[in-house]
Amino acid sequence: MIRIANGQGFWGDSLQAPVEQIRRGPIDYLTLDYLAEVTMSILQKQRTRDPQAGYARDFVELIARVLPDLKDRRIRVIANAGGINPMGCRDAVLEAAARQNIKIKVATVTGDDITDRLDQFFKRGIELKNMDTGEPLSAIQAQVERANVYFGAFPVAEALSQGAEIVITGRVADAALTLAPMVHEFGWKETDWDKLSAGVIAGHAIECGAQVTGGNCQVDWETIPDLADIGYPIVEAEPDGTFCVTKHAGTGGRVTVASVKEQLLYEIGDPAQYITPDCVADFTTIHLEQAGPDRVRFTGVRGRPATNYYKVSASFTAGYKAVGSVVYTWPDAYKKARAADQILRQRLSNLGLRFDAIRTEFVGANACHSIPAGEPAPEIEPHLPEVVLRVGVRSENRAAVERFTREIAPLVLSGPPSVSGLGLGRPRVEEIVAFWPALIPKSEVRPEVAIWPSAS
Amino acid sequence: MAKRELTKRRLIELAHARSGDKGDLVNIGLIARKPEDYPILVREVTADRVKQHFAGVCQGPVERFELPNLGALNFLLHQALDGGGTVALKADPQGKTYSTALLRMEIEV
Numbered sequence: 001m002i003r004i005a006n007g008q009g010f011w012g013d014s015l016q017a018p019v020e021q022i023r024r025g026p027i028d029y030l031t032l033d034y035l036a037e038v039t040m041s042i043l044q045k046q047r048t049r050d051p052q053a054g055y056a057r058d059f060v061e062l063i064a065r066v067l068p069d070l071k072d073r074r075i076r077v078i079a080n081a082g083g084i085n086p087m088g089c090r091d092a093v094l095e096a097a098a099r100q101n102i103k104i105k106v107a108t109v110t111g112d113d114i115t116d117r118l119d120q121f122f123k124r125g126i127e128l129k130n131m132d133t134g135e136p137l138s139a140i141q142a143q144v145e146r147a148n149v150y151f152g153a154f155p156v157a158e159a160l161s162q163g164a165e166i167v168i169t170g171r172v173a174d175a176a177l178t179l180a181p182m183v184h185e186f187g188w189k190e191t192d193w194d195k196l197s198a199g200v201i202a203g204h205a206i207e208c209g210a211q212v213t214g215g216n217c218q219v220d221w222e223t224i225p226d227l228a229d230i231g232y233p234i235v236e237a238e239p240d241g242t243f244c245v246t247k248h249a250g251t252g253g254r255v256t257v258a259s260v261k262e263q264l265l266y267e268i269g270d271p272a273q274y275i276t277p278d279c280v281a282d283f284t285t286i287h288l289e290q291a292g293p294d295r296v297r298f299t300g301v302r303g304r305p306a307t308n309y310y311k312v313s314a315s316f317t318a319g320y321k322a323v324g325s326v327v328y329t330w331p332d333a334y335k336k337a338r339a340a341d342q343i344l345r346q347r348l349s350n351l352g353l354r355f356d357a358i359r360t361e362f363v364g365a366n367a368c369h370s371i372p373a374g375e376p377a378p379e380i381e382p383h384l385p386e387v388v389l390r391v392g393v394r395s396e397n398r399a400a401v402e403r404f405t406r407e408i409a410p411l412v413l414s415g416p417p418s419v420s421g422l423g424l425g426r427p428r429v430e431e432i433v434a435f436w437p438a439l440i441p442k443s444e445v446r447p448e449v450a451i452w453p454s455a456s
Numbered sequence: 457m458a459k460r461e462l463t464k465r466r467l468i469e470l471a472h473a474r475s476g477d478k479g480d481l482v483n484i485g486l487i488a489r490k491p492e493d494y495p496i497l498v499r500e501v502t503a504d505r506v507k508q509h510f511a512g513v514c515q516g517p518v519e520r521f522e523l524p525n526l527g528a529l530n531f532l533l534h535q536a537l538d539g540g541g542t543v544a545l546k547a548d549p550q551g552k553t554y555s556t557a558l559l560r561m562e563i564e565v
Contacts, residue, residue: 038542132479218472218555219489258472258487261526265485267476271523271530284523323545359538359545368553371512372560392545434543437479 009209054085107164152277156180175203197303214253226252324408
Protein backbone atom coordinates (compact mmCIF):
# COMPACT_ATOMS: atom_id res chain seq x y z
CA MET A 1 0.00 0.00 0.00
CA ILE A 2 1.20 3.53 -0.77
CA ARG A 3 -0.12 6.82 0.55
CA ILE A 4 -0.58 9.66 -1.91
CA ALA A 5 -1.57 13.02 -0.47
CA ASN A 6 -2.94 16.14 -2.10
CA GLY A 7 -1.79 19.42 -0.58
CA GLN A 8 -3.13 21.97 -3.05
CA GLY A 9 -6.41 22.04 -4.95
CA PHE A 10 -5.64 25.12 -7.05
CA TRP A 11 -3.11 27.95 -7.13
CA GLY A 12 -4.27 30.17 -4.32
CA ASP A 13 -5.24 27.29 -2.03
CA SER A 14 -3.95 27.08 1.57
CA LEU A 15 -0.19 27.62 1.89
CA GLN A 16 -0.21 25.60 5.09
CA ALA A 17 -2.01 22.48 3.82
CA PRO A 18 1.00 20.82 2.13
CA VAL A 19 3.12 21.41 5.24
CA GLU A 20 0.49 19.71 7.42
CA GLN A 21 0.27 16.80 4.95
CA ILE A 22 4.02 16.25 5.33
CA ARG A 23 4.28 16.66 9.10
CA ARG A 24 1.11 15.28 10.66
CA GLY A 25 1.22 11.68 9.56
CA PRO A 26 2.71 9.19 7.15
CA ILE A 27 2.62 9.80 3.39
CA ASP A 28 4.78 8.55 0.52
CA TYR A 29 3.89 11.05 -2.18
CA LEU A 30 2.69 14.63 -2.06
CA THR A 31 0.83 15.90 -5.13
CA LEU A 32 0.16 19.58 -5.71
CA ASP A 33 -2.21 20.88 -8.37
CA TYR A 34 -1.47 24.50 -9.22
CA LEU A 35 -2.83 24.82 -12.73
CA ALA A 36 -6.30 25.87 -13.67
CA GLU A 37 -6.86 27.21 -17.18
CA VAL A 38 -7.04 30.70 -15.69
CA THR A 39 -3.68 30.14 -14.01
CA MET A 40 -1.94 29.48 -17.31
CA SER A 41 -2.96 32.90 -18.60
CA ILE A 42 -1.90 34.63 -15.37
CA LEU A 43 1.49 32.95 -15.69
CA GLN A 44 1.66 34.09 -19.30
CA LYS A 45 1.11 37.70 -18.22
CA GLN A 46 3.80 37.37 -15.54
CA ARG A 47 6.29 35.98 -18.02
CA THR A 48 5.63 38.78 -20.49
CA ARG A 49 6.84 41.19 -17.81
CA ASP A 50 9.66 38.95 -16.52
CA PRO A 51 11.16 36.15 -18.67
CA GLN A 52 12.29 34.31 -15.50
CA ALA A 53 8.67 34.05 -14.27
CA GLY A 54 5.81 31.85 -15.51
CA TYR A 55 5.72 29.15 -12.82
CA ALA A 56 4.09 28.83 -9.38
CA ARG A 57 6.45 30.71 -7.08
CA ASP A 58 4.48 29.47 -4.07
CA PHE A 59 5.80 26.02 -4.87
CA VAL A 60 9.45 27.09 -4.62
CA GLU A 61 8.79 28.78 -1.28
CA LEU A 62 7.06 25.63 -0.07
CA ILE A 63 9.95 23.39 -1.12
CA ALA A 64 12.45 25.69 0.59
CA ARG A 65 10.38 25.40 3.75
CA VAL A 66 9.91 21.62 3.82
CA LEU A 67 12.96 20.22 2.06
CA PRO A 68 14.55 18.76 5.23
CA ASP A 69 11.22 17.09 6.12
CA LEU A 70 10.93 15.62 2.62
CA LYS A 71 14.42 14.13 2.92
CA ASP A 72 13.90 12.79 6.47
CA ARG A 73 10.57 11.20 5.66
CA ARG A 74 11.48 10.13 2.10
CA ILE A 75 8.48 11.85 0.64
CA ARG A 76 8.49 12.47 -3.10
CA VAL A 77 6.68 15.46 -4.58
CA ILE A 78 4.77 15.70 -7.86
CA ALA A 79 3.55 19.15 -8.89
CA ASN A 80 2.38 20.83 -12.08
CA ALA A 81 4.03 23.96 -10.69
CA GLY A 82 6.12 24.40 -13.85
CA GLY A 83 3.28 26.22 -15.55
CA ILE A 84 4.64 27.75 -18.74
CA ASN A 85 8.25 27.80 -17.52
CA PRO A 86 9.10 24.41 -15.96
CA MET A 87 12.85 24.96 -16.43
CA GLY A 88 12.65 28.25 -14.54
CA CYS A 89 10.85 26.42 -11.76
CA ARG A 90 13.52 23.71 -11.78
CA ASP A 91 16.29 26.31 -11.46
CA ALA A 92 14.56 27.99 -8.54
CA VAL A 93 14.03 24.69 -6.73
CA LEU A 94 17.65 23.60 -7.26
CA GLU A 95 18.82 26.97 -6.02
CA ALA A 96 16.69 26.67 -2.88
CA ALA A 97 18.18 23.21 -2.24
CA ALA A 98 21.74 24.46 -2.81
CA ARG A 99 21.21 27.26 -0.28
CA GLN A 100 20.40 24.60 2.32
CA ASN A 101 23.20 22.29 1.19
CA ILE A 102 20.70 19.55 0.46
CA LYS A 103 21.15 17.21 -2.47
CA ILE A 104 18.01 16.59 -4.44
CA LYS A 105 17.05 14.94 -7.70
CA VAL A 106 14.59 17.05 -9.66
CA ALA A 107 12.81 15.89 -12.81
CA THR A 108 10.94 17.91 -15.40
CA VAL A 109 8.15 16.72 -17.66
CA THR A 110 7.80 19.04 -20.63
CA GLY A 111 6.80 19.00 -24.28
CA ASP A 112 3.24 20.08 -23.52
CA ASP A 113 3.76 23.59 -24.89
CA ILE A 114 2.80 23.62 -28.57
CA THR A 115 2.42 27.39 -28.93
CA ASP A 116 5.32 27.71 -31.36
CA ARG A 117 4.19 24.77 -33.47
CA LEU A 118 0.69 25.98 -34.33
CA ASP A 119 1.62 27.29 -37.80
CA GLN A 120 3.24 24.01 -38.65
CA PHE A 121 0.15 22.11 -37.47
CA PHE A 122 -2.22 24.30 -39.50
CA LYS A 123 -0.11 23.83 -42.65
CA ARG A 124 -0.35 20.07 -42.23
CA GLY A 125 -4.10 20.17 -41.82
CA ILE A 126 -4.20 19.70 -38.06
CA GLU A 127 -6.89 22.29 -37.42
CA LEU A 128 -7.33 22.07 -33.64
CA LYS A 129 -11.07 22.54 -34.08
CA ASN A 130 -12.97 23.88 -31.09
CA MET A 131 -14.61 20.85 -29.43
CA ASP A 132 -17.77 22.88 -28.75
CA THR A 133 -18.20 24.89 -31.94
CA GLY A 134 -16.20 22.99 -34.58
CA GLU A 135 -14.37 26.16 -35.69
CA PRO A 136 -10.67 25.78 -36.63
CA LEU A 137 -8.20 27.51 -34.31
CA SER A 138 -6.74 29.44 -37.26
CA ALA A 139 -9.92 31.57 -37.22
CA ILE A 140 -8.62 33.34 -34.11
CA GLN A 141 -4.91 32.83 -34.64
CA ALA A 142 -3.99 36.48 -34.07
CA GLN A 143 -5.59 36.34 -30.62
CA VAL A 144 -3.97 33.08 -29.49
CA GLU A 145 -1.66 33.43 -26.50
CA ARG A 146 -0.70 29.83 -25.81
CA ALA A 147 -1.60 26.26 -26.48
CA ASN A 148 -0.78 23.34 -24.21
CA VAL A 149 -1.38 19.61 -24.40
CA TYR A 150 -2.54 17.67 -21.33
CA PHE A 151 -0.17 14.73 -20.83
CA GLY A 152 -0.97 11.65 -18.77
CA ALA A 153 0.66 9.76 -15.91
CA PHE A 154 3.28 7.71 -17.76
CA PRO A 155 5.93 10.40 -18.29
CA VAL A 156 5.60 11.35 -14.60
CA ALA A 157 5.95 7.66 -13.63
CA GLU A 158 9.03 7.50 -15.86
CA ALA A 159 10.55 10.42 -13.94
CA LEU A 160 9.86 8.59 -10.66
CA SER A 161 11.45 5.39 -11.95
CA GLN A 162 14.58 7.41 -12.76
CA GLY A 163 14.78 8.34 -9.10
CA ALA A 164 13.30 11.82 -9.11
CA GLU A 165 12.43 13.15 -5.66
CA ILE A 166 10.62 16.20 -7.01
CA VAL A 167 8.80 16.05 -10.34
CA ILE A 168 7.93 19.41 -11.90
CA THR A 169 5.56 19.29 -14.84
CA GLY A 170 3.96 21.67 -17.25
CA ARG A 171 0.43 20.73 -18.29
CA VAL A 172 -0.63 17.24 -17.28
CA ALA A 173 -4.14 16.01 -16.56
CA ASP A 174 -4.88 16.77 -12.89
CA ALA A 175 -5.65 13.16 -12.02
CA ALA A 176 -2.36 12.01 -13.61
CA LEU A 177 -0.45 13.49 -10.66
CA THR A 178 -2.08 10.85 -8.43
CA LEU A 179 -2.10 8.01 -10.95
CA ALA A 180 1.65 8.34 -11.69
CA PRO A 181 2.97 6.98 -8.37
CA MET A 182 0.62 3.99 -8.66
CA VAL A 183 1.90 3.24 -12.16
CA HIS A 184 5.46 3.53 -10.89
CA GLU A 185 5.10 1.56 -7.66
CA PHE A 186 2.76 -1.16 -8.87
CA GLY A 187 4.19 -1.56 -12.38
CA TRP A 188 0.83 -0.98 -14.04
CA LYS A 189 0.92 -1.28 -17.83
CA GLU A 190 -0.46 1.10 -20.42
CA THR A 191 -3.23 -1.42 -21.15
CA ASP A 192 -4.31 -2.04 -17.53
CA TRP A 193 -7.48 -0.06 -18.24
CA ASP A 194 -9.36 -0.98 -15.07
CA LYS A 195 -6.45 -0.19 -12.76
CA LEU A 196 -5.56 3.01 -14.61
CA SER A 197 -9.20 4.07 -14.35
CA ALA A 198 -9.16 3.39 -10.62
CA GLY A 199 -6.07 5.58 -10.32
CA VAL A 200 -7.72 8.33 -12.35
CA ILE A 201 -10.78 8.22 -10.11
CA ALA A 202 -8.54 8.35 -7.04
CA GLY A 203 -6.92 11.42 -8.58
CA HIS A 204 -10.29 13.00 -9.34
CA ALA A 205 -11.34 12.36 -5.74
CA ILE A 206 -8.39 14.27 -4.22
CA GLU A 207 -7.42 16.80 -6.90
CA CYS A 208 -9.57 19.55 -5.38
CA GLY A 209 -8.00 19.25 -1.95
CA ALA A 210 -10.34 19.66 1.00
CA GLN A 211 -13.42 19.62 -1.20
CA VAL A 212 -13.56 15.86 -0.54
CA THR A 213 -12.80 15.95 3.20
CA GLY A 214 -15.76 18.05 4.32
CA GLY A 215 -15.08 21.38 2.65
CA ASN A 216 -18.00 22.77 0.61
CA CYS A 217 -20.00 19.73 1.73
CA GLN A 218 -23.78 20.15 1.94
CA VAL A 219 -24.65 17.20 4.15
CA ASP A 220 -24.79 18.25 7.83
CA TRP A 221 -22.22 20.97 7.15
CA GLU A 222 -22.80 22.61 10.53
CA THR A 223 -21.67 19.49 12.38
CA ILE A 224 -18.46 18.90 10.41
CA PRO A 225 -15.75 19.27 13.04
CA ASP A 226 -12.97 21.85 13.05
CA LEU A 227 -13.06 23.15 9.48
CA ALA A 228 -10.41 25.68 10.62
CA ASP A 229 -7.93 22.78 10.76
CA ILE A 230 -9.41 20.74 7.93
CA GLY A 231 -7.32 17.76 6.88
CA TYR A 232 -6.50 17.47 3.18
CA PRO A 233 -7.09 14.16 1.44
CA ILE A 234 -4.89 11.09 1.24
CA VAL A 235 -5.34 8.08 -1.04
CA GLU A 236 -4.19 4.73 0.32
CA ALA A 237 -3.68 2.79 -2.89
CA GLU A 238 -3.37 -0.98 -3.34
CA PRO A 239 -1.70 -2.76 -6.27
CA ASP A 240 -5.04 -4.30 -7.34
CA GLY A 241 -6.61 -0.88 -8.03
CA THR A 242 -8.71 -0.64 -4.88
CA PHE A 243 -8.07 2.32 -2.63
CA CYS A 244 -9.30 4.35 0.33
CA VAL A 245 -9.70 8.10 0.62
CA THR A 246 -8.88 9.36 4.10
CA LYS A 247 -7.03 12.14 5.96
CA HIS A 248 -4.52 12.40 8.79
CA ALA A 249 -5.81 11.50 12.26
CA GLY A 250 -6.39 14.52 14.47
CA THR A 251 -7.21 16.92 11.64
CA GLY A 252 -10.60 18.58 11.12
CA GLY A 253 -13.19 17.90 8.46
CA ARG A 254 -14.98 14.66 7.64
CA VAL A 255 -14.59 11.94 5.00
CA THR A 256 -17.88 10.18 4.33
CA VAL A 257 -19.58 8.48 1.41
CA ALA A 258 -21.59 11.71 1.05
CA SER A 259 -18.55 14.02 0.95
CA VAL A 260 -16.86 11.70 -1.53
CA LYS A 261 -19.93 11.48 -3.80
CA GLU A 262 -20.10 15.27 -4.02
CA GLN A 263 -16.49 15.47 -5.17
CA LEU A 264 -16.85 12.55 -7.62
CA LEU A 265 -19.64 14.45 -9.38
CA TYR A 266 -17.66 17.68 -9.52
CA GLU A 267 -16.79 18.85 -13.03
CA ILE A 268 -17.60 15.68 -14.91
CA GLY A 269 -19.49 15.10 -18.16
CA ASP A 270 -20.78 11.68 -19.21
CA PRO A 271 -19.89 9.66 -16.10
CA ALA A 272 -19.50 6.42 -18.10
CA GLN A 273 -16.87 8.07 -20.31
CA TYR A 274 -14.49 10.17 -18.28
CA ILE A 275 -11.82 10.69 -20.91
CA THR A 276 -8.22 11.10 -19.77
CA PRO A 277 -4.89 10.74 -21.61
CA ASP A 278 -4.37 7.30 -20.01
CA CYS A 279 -7.79 5.62 -20.20
CA VAL A 280 -11.54 6.20 -20.28
CA ALA A 281 -12.79 5.77 -16.72
CA ASP A 282 -16.33 4.61 -15.97
CA PHE A 283 -17.74 6.35 -12.88
CA THR A 284 -20.85 4.17 -13.02
CA THR A 285 -18.76 1.18 -11.86
CA ILE A 286 -17.51 2.74 -8.62
CA HIS A 287 -18.57 1.02 -5.43
CA LEU A 288 -18.18 3.08 -2.26
CA GLU A 289 -18.22 1.92 1.32
CA GLN A 290 -17.57 3.66 4.63
CA ALA A 291 -14.65 1.54 5.85
CA GLY A 292 -14.14 3.36 9.15
CA PRO A 293 -14.23 6.87 10.53
CA ASP A 294 -13.01 9.34 7.88
CA ARG A 295 -12.26 6.50 5.51
CA VAL A 296 -14.10 5.58 2.30
CA ARG A 297 -13.16 2.51 0.28
CA PHE A 298 -13.42 2.39 -3.52
CA THR A 299 -13.78 -0.95 -5.31
CA GLY A 300 -15.07 -2.30 -8.60
CA VAL A 301 -13.75 0.42 -10.91
CA ARG A 302 -13.73 -0.47 -14.60
CA GLY A 303 -12.36 1.41 -17.55
CA ARG A 304 -11.79 1.28 -21.28
CA PRO A 305 -8.89 1.97 -23.65
CA ALA A 306 -7.54 5.47 -24.01
CA THR A 307 -8.36 7.43 -27.16
CA ASN A 308 -5.76 8.34 -29.79
CA TYR A 309 -5.91 12.02 -28.87
CA TYR A 310 -4.57 14.39 -26.27
CA LYS A 311 -6.67 17.29 -25.17
CA VAL A 312 -5.34 20.74 -26.01
CA SER A 313 -6.24 23.97 -24.26
CA ALA A 314 -5.45 27.13 -26.17
CA SER A 315 -5.91 30.51 -24.56
CA PHE A 316 -6.82 33.61 -26.54
CA THR A 317 -7.58 37.23 -25.81
CA ALA A 318 -11.25 38.12 -26.14
CA GLY A 319 -11.74 41.81 -25.33
CA TYR A 320 -12.12 43.57 -22.00
CA LYS A 321 -14.43 43.59 -19.03
CA ALA A 322 -15.04 45.45 -15.79
CA VAL A 323 -17.46 45.00 -12.90
CA GLY A 324 -18.58 47.75 -10.52
CA SER A 325 -20.64 47.61 -7.32
CA VAL A 326 -22.42 49.93 -4.90
CA VAL A 327 -24.67 49.03 -1.97
CA TYR A 328 -28.12 50.48 -1.14
CA THR A 329 -29.67 50.16 2.32
CA TRP A 330 -33.12 49.99 3.94
CA PRO A 331 -35.72 51.19 3.31
CA ASP A 332 -36.52 49.99 -0.21
CA ALA A 333 -32.93 48.91 -0.86
CA TYR A 334 -33.90 46.72 -3.83
CA LYS A 335 -36.09 49.42 -5.40
CA LYS A 336 -33.22 51.93 -5.10
CA ALA A 337 -30.70 49.51 -6.59
CA ARG A 338 -32.99 48.84 -9.57
CA ALA A 339 -33.52 52.58 -10.09
CA ALA A 340 -29.77 53.18 -9.94
CA ASP A 341 -29.25 50.48 -12.57
CA GLN A 342 -31.64 52.28 -14.93
CA ILE A 343 -29.89 55.62 -14.30
CA LEU A 344 -26.47 54.08 -14.95
CA ARG A 345 -27.63 52.46 -18.19
CA GLN A 346 -29.17 55.73 -19.36
CA ARG A 347 -25.91 57.57 -18.70
CA LEU A 348 -23.90 54.94 -20.59
CA SER A 349 -26.32 55.25 -23.47
CA ASN A 350 -26.18 59.08 -23.39
CA LEU A 351 -22.41 58.77 -23.68
CA GLY A 352 -22.89 56.69 -26.82
CA LEU A 353 -21.04 53.72 -25.32
CA ARG A 354 -21.76 50.30 -26.80
CA PHE A 355 -20.92 47.01 -25.14
CA ASP A 356 -21.09 43.39 -26.25
CA ALA A 357 -22.81 42.67 -22.94
CA ILE A 358 -24.08 44.54 -19.89
CA ARG A 359 -25.15 42.45 -16.95
CA THR A 360 -26.85 43.63 -13.78
CA GLU A 361 -27.17 41.53 -10.65
CA PHE A 362 -28.65 42.41 -7.27
CA VAL A 363 -26.58 40.75 -4.54
CA GLY A 364 -28.81 40.19 -1.53
CA ALA A 365 -31.93 39.81 -3.67
CA ASN A 366 -31.18 37.04 -6.19
CA ALA A 367 -27.73 37.40 -7.82
CA CYS A 368 -26.40 33.85 -7.70
CA HIS A 369 -29.61 31.84 -7.96
CA SER A 370 -31.18 34.41 -10.28
CA ILE A 371 -34.22 33.07 -12.13
CA PRO A 372 -34.64 29.82 -10.13
CA ALA A 373 -34.79 31.98 -6.99
CA GLY A 374 -37.29 34.43 -8.49
CA GLU A 375 -37.95 37.88 -7.08
CA PRO A 376 -37.93 38.47 -3.30
CA ALA A 377 -41.42 38.02 -1.79
CA PRO A 378 -43.43 41.29 -1.85
CA GLU A 379 -43.79 41.30 1.95
CA ILE A 380 -40.01 40.98 2.39
CA GLU A 381 -38.73 43.10 -0.45
CA PRO A 382 -39.11 46.64 1.03
CA HIS A 383 -37.48 45.46 4.27
CA LEU A 384 -34.27 43.95 2.90
CA PRO A 385 -31.50 45.59 4.99
CA GLU A 386 -29.27 46.09 1.95
CA VAL A 387 -28.85 45.15 -1.69
CA VAL A 388 -25.66 45.37 -3.74
CA LEU A 389 -26.02 46.67 -7.28
CA ARG A 390 -23.41 44.82 -9.33
CA VAL A 391 -23.00 45.80 -12.99
CA GLY A 392 -20.54 44.30 -15.45
CA VAL A 393 -19.72 45.22 -19.05
CA ARG A 394 -17.78 43.47 -21.77
CA SER A 395 -16.42 44.93 -25.02
CA GLU A 396 -13.73 44.60 -27.68
CA ASN A 397 -13.20 48.30 -27.13
CA ARG A 398 -11.02 48.98 -24.11
CA ALA A 399 -11.86 52.70 -24.05
CA ALA A 400 -15.58 51.97 -23.63
CA VAL A 401 -14.90 49.66 -20.70
CA GLU A 402 -12.53 52.21 -19.19
CA ARG A 403 -15.22 54.91 -19.49
CA PHE A 404 -17.74 52.64 -17.78
CA THR A 405 -15.47 52.35 -14.72
CA ARG A 406 -15.78 56.15 -14.24
CA GLU A 407 -19.58 56.01 -14.08
CA ILE A 408 -19.95 53.90 -10.92
CA ALA A 409 -18.71 56.29 -8.22
CA PRO A 410 -20.90 59.24 -9.35
CA LEU A 411 -24.00 57.16 -8.50
CA VAL A 412 -23.23 57.72 -4.83
CA LEU A 413 -23.86 61.49 -5.08
CA SER A 414 -26.18 61.69 -8.05
CA GLY A 415 -28.61 58.81 -7.67
CA PRO A 416 -30.99 57.22 -5.13
CA PRO A 417 -30.18 57.83 -1.43
CA SER A 418 -28.53 55.83 1.36
CA VAL A 419 -25.75 54.30 -0.66
CA SER A 420 -22.13 53.34 -0.16
CA GLY A 421 -19.33 52.53 -2.59
CA LEU A 422 -18.36 49.49 -0.50
CA GLY A 423 -14.90 50.99 -0.04
CA LEU A 424 -13.85 49.37 -3.30
CA GLY A 425 -12.66 52.34 -5.38
CA ARG A 426 -12.87 52.43 -9.14
CA PRO A 427 -13.40 49.11 -10.92
CA ARG A 428 -10.43 47.64 -12.75
CA VAL A 429 -10.43 46.96 -16.50
CA GLU A 430 -9.46 43.37 -17.14
CA GLU A 431 -8.33 41.83 -20.39
CA ILE A 432 -10.38 38.70 -21.01
CA VAL A 433 -8.52 35.49 -21.73
CA ALA A 434 -10.82 32.77 -23.03
CA PHE A 435 -10.16 29.10 -23.70
CA TRP A 436 -10.35 26.93 -26.75
CA PRO A 437 -10.64 23.19 -26.12
CA ALA A 438 -9.37 20.97 -28.94
CA LEU A 439 -7.89 17.54 -29.65
CA ILE A 440 -4.56 16.57 -31.21
CA PRO A 441 -3.42 13.12 -32.35
CA LYS A 442 -1.06 11.65 -29.76
CA SER A 443 1.50 10.94 -32.49
CA GLU A 444 2.05 14.69 -32.96
CA VAL A 445 3.51 15.44 -29.55
CA ARG A 446 5.93 13.68 -27.24
CA PRO A 447 6.45 14.25 -23.52
CA GLU A 448 10.06 14.90 -22.54
CA VAL A 449 11.38 13.62 -19.23
CA ALA A 450 14.67 14.90 -17.85
CA ILE A 451 16.51 14.47 -14.55
CA TRP A 452 18.48 17.30 -13.00
CA PRO A 453 20.52 16.28 -9.97
CA SER A 454 21.64 19.17 -7.79
CA ALA A 455 25.20 20.35 -8.39
CA SER A 456 26.36 20.23 -4.77
CA MET B 457 -56.59 0.71 1.73
CA ALA B 458 -55.78 4.35 2.36
CA LYS B 459 -55.16 6.36 -0.74
CA ARG B 460 -51.66 7.77 -0.79
CA GLU B 461 -51.63 11.49 -1.46
CA LEU B 462 -48.86 13.11 -3.45
CA THR B 463 -47.19 15.94 -1.57
CA LYS B 464 -44.94 18.69 -2.85
CA ARG B 465 -41.47 18.73 -1.42
CA ARG B 466 -38.39 20.75 -2.09
CA LEU B 467 -35.56 18.79 -3.66
CA ILE B 468 -33.21 19.88 -0.86
CA GLU B 469 -35.09 17.60 1.55
CA LEU B 470 -34.25 14.55 -0.56
CA ALA B 471 -30.94 15.36 -2.18
CA HIS B 472 -27.63 17.17 -2.01
CA ALA B 473 -25.63 18.46 -4.94
CA ARG B 474 -22.40 19.94 -6.26
CA SER B 475 -21.86 21.99 -9.40
CA GLY B 476 -18.90 23.11 -11.48
CA ASP B 477 -17.98 24.48 -14.88
CA LYS B 478 -16.32 23.48 -18.12
CA GLY B 479 -16.23 26.38 -20.53
CA ASP B 480 -19.79 27.66 -20.98
CA LEU B 481 -21.22 24.46 -19.54
CA VAL B 482 -22.33 23.80 -15.96
CA ASN B 483 -22.55 20.30 -14.51
CA ILE B 484 -24.72 19.61 -11.50
CA GLY B 485 -24.38 16.33 -9.64
CA LEU B 486 -27.58 15.55 -7.74
CA ILE B 487 -27.29 12.89 -5.04
CA ALA B 488 -30.09 11.17 -3.11
CA ARG B 489 -29.64 11.60 0.64
CA LYS B 490 -31.15 8.13 1.12
CA PRO B 491 -30.59 5.41 -1.52
CA GLU B 492 -34.32 4.56 -1.49
CA ASP B 493 -35.14 8.06 -2.76
CA TYR B 494 -33.01 7.69 -5.89
CA PRO B 495 -35.91 6.33 -8.02
CA ILE B 496 -37.92 9.45 -7.08
CA LEU B 497 -35.13 11.64 -8.42
CA VAL B 498 -34.98 9.58 -11.61
CA ARG B 499 -38.75 9.91 -12.07
CA GLU B 500 -39.20 13.58 -11.13
CA VAL B 501 -36.00 15.40 -11.99
CA THR B 502 -35.95 14.95 -15.74
CA ALA B 503 -33.73 16.86 -18.16
CA ASP B 504 -36.83 18.77 -19.34
CA ARG B 505 -37.73 19.85 -15.81
CA VAL B 506 -34.20 21.04 -15.15
CA LYS B 507 -34.21 22.97 -18.43
CA GLN B 508 -37.49 24.58 -17.34
CA HIS B 509 -36.13 25.33 -13.85
CA PHE B 510 -33.15 27.16 -15.36
CA ALA B 511 -35.14 28.83 -18.17
CA GLY B 512 -33.47 32.14 -18.97
CA VAL B 513 -30.22 30.96 -17.40
CA CYS B 514 -29.43 27.89 -19.51
CA GLN B 515 -29.60 28.88 -23.20
CA GLY B 516 -28.74 25.44 -24.60
CA PRO B 517 -29.91 21.87 -24.07
CA VAL B 518 -29.81 19.95 -20.76
CA GLU B 519 -28.43 16.40 -20.75
CA ARG B 520 -28.96 13.90 -17.93
CA PHE B 521 -26.82 10.89 -16.97
CA GLU B 522 -27.66 8.25 -14.38
CA LEU B 523 -25.28 6.84 -11.75
CA PRO B 524 -27.39 4.25 -9.92
CA ASN B 525 -24.24 3.02 -8.15
CA LEU B 526 -23.95 6.37 -6.38
CA GLY B 527 -27.69 7.10 -6.20
CA ALA B 528 -26.95 10.16 -8.28
CA LEU B 529 -27.81 12.01 -11.48
CA ASN B 530 -25.46 14.24 -13.44
CA PHE B 531 -26.90 17.16 -15.42
CA LEU B 532 -25.06 19.07 -18.11
CA LEU B 533 -26.45 22.54 -18.73
CA HIS B 534 -25.09 23.83 -22.04
CA GLN B 535 -24.58 27.55 -22.66
CA ALA B 536 -25.40 28.34 -19.08
CA LEU B 537 -22.52 30.57 -17.94
CA ASP B 538 -22.66 33.78 -19.97
CA GLY B 539 -19.74 32.57 -22.10
CA GLY B 540 -17.87 30.73 -19.35
CA GLY B 541 -15.50 31.30 -16.40
CA THR B 542 -13.20 34.09 -17.54
CA VAL B 543 -15.65 35.72 -19.96
CA ALA B 544 -18.75 35.78 -17.73
CA LEU B 545 -19.82 38.95 -15.91
CA LYS B 546 -21.70 36.94 -13.29
CA ALA B 547 -21.23 37.04 -9.52
CA ASP B 548 -20.90 33.26 -9.79
CA PRO B 549 -18.86 32.90 -13.00
CA GLN B 550 -18.06 29.22 -12.39
CA GLY B 551 -21.56 28.08 -11.57
CA LYS B 552 -20.60 26.95 -8.07
CA THR B 553 -24.04 27.82 -6.66
CA TYR B 554 -26.13 26.18 -9.40
CA SER B 555 -26.16 23.16 -7.09
CA THR B 556 -28.34 24.81 -4.48
CA ALA B 557 -30.31 26.66 -7.18
CA LEU B 558 -31.39 23.22 -8.44
CA LEU B 559 -32.28 22.11 -4.90
CA ARG B 560 -34.96 24.84 -4.84
CA MET B 561 -37.03 22.78 -7.26
CA GLU B 562 -40.36 21.42 -5.94
CA ILE B 563 -41.22 17.84 -6.82
CA GLU B 564 -44.16 15.53 -6.11
CA VAL B 565 -43.46 12.68 -3.73
